[in-house]
Amino acid sequence: MSSHHLTAERVIECRWLLPMSDNLPLREHHALAIRQGRILDSGPIDEMRRRHSPQQRLELTHHAVMPGLINAHNHAGMALMRGYADDLPLMQWLNEHIWPAEAAHMNTAAIVDGTRLAIAEMLRSGTTTFADMYFAPEEVADLLDESGMRAQLCTPLMDFETPWARDFRHGIEKSVALAERLRGHDRLRVALGPHAPYTVGDDSLEQLVEARDRLGVPIQMHIHETHDEVTQSLQQYGARPLERLRRAGVVTADLQAVHLTQLNDEEIDLLATSGASAIHSPQSNLKLASGFCPVARLLEAGVRVALGTDGACSNNDLDMFDEMRSAALLAKGVSGNAAALPAMATLAMATREGAAALGMADVTGRLEPAMAADIMAVDLDSLEAQPLHDPASALVYAVNSRQVSHLWVAGELLLDEGRLTREDETELMALAKKRGRELAQGREGEKQ
Amino acid sequence: MSSHHLTAERVIECRWLLPMSDNLPLREHHALAIRQGRILDSGPIDEMRRRHSPQQRLELTHHAVMPGLINAHNHAGMALMRGYADDLPLMQWLNEHIWPAEAAHMNTAAIVDGTRLAIAEMLRSGTTTFADMYFAPEEVADLLDESGMRAQLCTPLMDFETPWARDFRHGIEKSVALAERLRGHDRLRVALGPHAPYTVGDDSLEQLVEARDRLGVPIQMHIHETHDEVTQSLQQYGARPLERLRRAGVVTADLQAVHLTQLNDEEIDLLATSGASAIHSPQSNLKLASGFCPVARLLEAGVRVALGTDGACSNNDLDMFDEMRSAALLAKGVSGNAAALPAMATLAMATREGAAALGMADVTGRLEPAMAADIMAVDLDSLEAQPLHDPASALVYAVNSRQVSHLWVAGELLLDEGRLTREDETELMALAKKRGRELAQGREGEKQ
Incomplete structure (x- = not known):
């Protein structure tokens, strides 16, 4: 692993290095060399000091260094509705609170502000890449371009009119335009984001598959989130949603299937053989009482599992440390096996596996040259x-996300000693409060 | 609520006040007056400024103020073994890792150091009172006396020889002596801590009940932690553990029953009618794959439920914010009802209900005069x-424990702007690392 004929721009020395590659264990007293936004080299600190004379050398003597975390499912703009309504049954929560508030307040400017808040929270807690699924993806793409973060933008597609598109076909057209606009962007990618089997009819599935094949982009979709979804599909279509999606050609290696709390053995086999990825959102599944994703069974069957927070309305934070801990603990409880989803596998789920699920395995999620x-x-x-008997265990079971000190995306420092480098936190705090007051006043107005 | 003929020593003004009394809602822009370690008065800030001329007035303009959190189940000294062994089946974890390490390294001095580390972590994350159950309670009592924290010390009782007692009877004798020594202490209380039904025989249960009645102290015991425990009891005693304990006279209002992952309807009725308290440790139950405590059913039946982290070995933090979030989320998932255990009830579980479970309802857990x-x-x-639509929701679902800024116990400031006032954090860090190295070297030695 040496390309030391090239000049490193920056070398990061650390106490523990977790490359998160399949075949690389945890390393102690190692360093990473960076050049032109990419990993150039890594090795023991003393060797790296002989090999490189970088412009900047950072000594992180008490730190674990690993790939930035990948939040594979989010509705970032909804950060403005964090805590707006909680502890309610799902349909009452949606019908009486979330959807009316979205209709009244979540215009493009509000979505951009909410996403800005979400980006700040994600960066502060170690996330370098996220998958978004919300309205106004064009404006969110502009914001992300400026923010320095890496993202997959899932265009929100459903059969009905939304704030973004008149109908499914219109959404596909806008998705194509956005994909063309972002083609070749070094940090931003587009995926098609059909909402769920119950909001996407058979004609729309045809358009979806056609667009996927034409654009060569992934599909992210909420699938088997609740028991009711499965029951309704059986009534309406005579098939469970995954079977219906399989027949339509949706279940391929390009599918990112979110939630999956209802799965029989055949469906787990289908996911494994198709190469589709599961995206697990444990805190959202618990908070909305949706059911339990059988993570240990999925992993045993060879299904790739990534991790996501879901939107802040059903979590209510965007903290991947919190989510890793919930995933690792819940997998044990649900499987009845205390050895299920150990710490290192949980870290892989939040890094390497997340990258692979988003089709970014060759870009991010591992610390390897290039x-x-x-x-x-x-x-x-x-x-x-303390005591630190095992860094991987500490990262999953004990560390607080406030201990994230530095974050780089494509080699650019976005968090420095816990402070955001591209964001004015005071201004953002004032903005979030202002947006919060607007939402609260809207609700007071409705009550009168 | 006015005793303003007495002089307040300190007044704390805050943005939100959550008294956590049954009949008191959240208050905005309120203040608390303190005198001689007790709450003297509370009211709107402007009224309180007219009523009191305190020696010190603290303006916490962006803060929620509420009772300190109550961690109702801990083995504090085990903080030294945090992350020492994880992700293992329960019996392998105990037999091959935890028990050998305890036998080799957890002498009295190590237990006191581990407890010192645990106290620091608990104070930094908002806990003012905890229930401990570990060896060397006499020396831990000395440490706690100095630390300023409030605690219930459960004496560790089992039929076998332990580092603390030769047998059960010896443990009872030492418990009596400790209870007599601490009688009248303003912050420390003793409870009897029989380990579990499978380590305490029928003769010992007789001694236990006799000692409880003589001393007038509570009993805290691990009960129905796993399915195996219930099965073994049926084989050995022809009765489920709770039924056996009921016959022995253990199940009364003085019982603090920890874990309870296996409960039928009769047992829930028994807990409700007896007035016994349940102590829920969601993260430990998940991590050890012990099962799910039916919290929503317990609350519906009128059983008091408190919250505890369990020891750092099976969690691996002592963070009650983390534990509140896990409890609120898991109760929804397990009951299938998104309205189960709402945020304010979760805060009550971690304050008022915890105090009542520990027999301290008249002392702590609510912010009321006296x-x-x-x-x-x-x-x-x-x-x-942000945005802050609901402070109770934020505290349970979004806040990070690093946001705890101040903590008082009996009126004394133990955490000031996030810094411990009675502990040298640098010295403690060095001590924890040294103890960690000893444990690690011991393990290396065993391998050779």
């Missing part, structure tokens, strides 16, 4: 992580 | 808690 320098440093020198 | 000034302030002015 990969993008999407890097997180976590200061493990806190009382809460 | 109650101890056991107070937590949480800075809600973070991006992660």
Whole structure:
């Protein structure tokens, strides 16, 4: 692993290095060299000091350094509705609170502001890449271009009129335009985001598959989120949603299937053989009482499982440390096996597996030469992580996300000693409060 | 609520006040007056400024102020073994890792150091009171006396020889002596801590009940933690553990029953009618794949439910914010009802209900005149808690425990702007690392 004839721009030295490659274990006292936004080289600190004379050398003596986290499912703009309505049955929550508030307040400017808040929260807690699914993806793409983050933008597609598109076909047209506009962007990609089997009819599935094949982009979709969804599909279509999607040609290696709380053995086999990815959102599934995704069974069957927070309305944070811990603990409880989803596999789910699910396995999620320098440093020198018997265990079961100290995306420093480098936190705080007041006043107005 | 003929020593003004009394809602722009370690008065800030001329007035303009959190189940000294062994089946975890390490390294001095680390972590994350169950309670009592924290010390009782007692009878004798020594202590109480039904025989249960009645102290016990425990009891005693304990006279209002992942309807009725308290440890139950405590059913039946982290080995933090979130989310998932255990009820579980479970309802867990000034302030002015539509929701679902800014126990400031006032954090960090190295070297030694 040496390309030391090239000049490193920056070398990051650390106490523990977790490359998250399949065949690379945790390393101690290692360093990473970065050049032109990519990993150039890595090795023991003393060797790296002999090999490189970088412009900048950073000594992170108490830190674990690993790939930035990948939040594979989010509705970022909904951060403005964090805590707006909680502890309610799903349909009452949607019909009486979330959907009316969205209709009244979540215009393009509000969505951009909410996404800006979400980006700040994600960066502060170690996320370098996320998958978004919300209205106004064009304006969100502009924001993301400026923010420096890496993202997959899933265009929100359903049969009905939405704030973004008149109908499914219109949504596909706008998706094609956005995909063409972002083609070749180094950090932003487009995926098709059909909402769910119950909001996408058979004609629309045909258009979806046709567009996927034409554009060569992935599909992300909420699938088997609840038991009711499966029951309704059996009534309406005579088939469970996954079977219906399979017949339509949706279930391929390009599918990112979110939630999956209802799965029989055949469906797990289907996911494994098709190469589709599962995206697990444990906190959202719990908060909305949707059911339990059988993560241990999926992994055993060879299904790739990524991790996502879902939107802040059903979580209510965008903290992947919180989500990793919930995933690792819940997989044990649900499978009845305390050995299910160990710490290192949980870290892989939030990095390497997330990247692969989003079709970015060759770009991010591992710290190897030629990969993008999407890097997180976590200061493990806190009382809460002591004694430090095992860094992987500490990162999953004990570390607080406030211990994330540095974050780079494509080699650019976006978080420096816990402070955002491209965002004015004071201004953003004032903006979030203003948007919050507008939402609250809207609700007061409705009550009168 | 006015006793303003007495002089307040300190007044805490805050943005939101959550008294956590049954009949008191959340208040805005309120203040609390403190005198001689107790709450003297509370009311709107402007009225309180007219009523009191305190020696100190603290303006917490972005903060929620509420009772300090109550961690109703912990083995604090085990903080030294945080992350020592994870992701293993229960019996392998205990037999091959935890018990050998305890036998080799957890002497009295190590237990005191581990407890010191645990106290620091608990205070930093908002806990003012905890229930401990571990060896060396006499020396831990000395440490707690100095630390300023409030605690219930459960003496560790089992039929076998332990590092603390030769047998059950010896443990009872030492428990009596400790209870007599601490009688009248303003912050420390003793409870009897029989380990579990499978380590305490029928003769011992007789001694236990006799000692409880003589001393007038509670009993805390792991009960129905796993399915195996119930099966073994049926084989050995012809009765489920709770039924056996009921016959022995253990199931009364003085019982704190920890875990309870296996409960039929009769057992829930028994807990309700006896007035016994349940202590829920969701993260530990998940991590050890023990099962799911039916929290929503318990609450519906009128059983008091408190919350505890369990020891750091099976969690692996002592963070009650983390535990509240897990409890609120898991109760929804397990009951299939998104309205189960709403945010305010979760806060009550971690404060008022915890105090009542520990027999301290008249002392702590609510902010009312004459109650101890056991107070937590949480800075809600973070991006992660914005917009702030509902402070209770934010505290349970969005706040990070690093936002705890101040903590008082019996009126004494133990955490000031996030810094411990009675602990040298640098010294403690060095001590935790040294103890961690000893444990790691011991393990290396065994391997050779």
